């Protein structure tokens with residue numbers, strides 16, 4: 001569905017997901033130490049063999065749209081749950097696992113260390129990340145949805161730069 005953007009005035013087609021390539025703790029490791037302290041793949045990140053992160057998707061309903069707005073984020077996992085996911089990447093039978101949000105999305109305020117649960121979906125699908133229901137703007141967005149205008153504003157903020 002074509003949409004005339006309230007943010008930039010142009011016509012847009014489908015809303016893209018936005019994503020984060022690395023969890024926030026990645027950036028706390030000095031640049032010259034990352035190579036030997038961090039193991040990073042498209043779906044997992046391990047720091048010092050003691051901090052474990054996985055990539056998942058926060059789905060935000062968009063008012064009046066069928067498709068959700070996806071935020072590709074990182075969450076922490078405790079070691080045994082991380083290991084279980086790595087051994088069973090295509091299983092929908094594991095979890096849900098408690099996790100802390102490890103991506104910063106300033107469009108929704110301060111989001112690092114929000115409580116979440118990771119739900120595992122099986123083959124070729126990233127885990128779905130469910131925010132703890134609170135008054136936090138990101139949790140409210142997941143529960144109540146956001147306007148298409150707001151979604152595009154966020155896309156421009158994160159993708160176009």
Ligand SMILES: [Zn+2]
Pocket residue numbers: 005006007008009010012152156
């Ligand atoms: Zn636009």
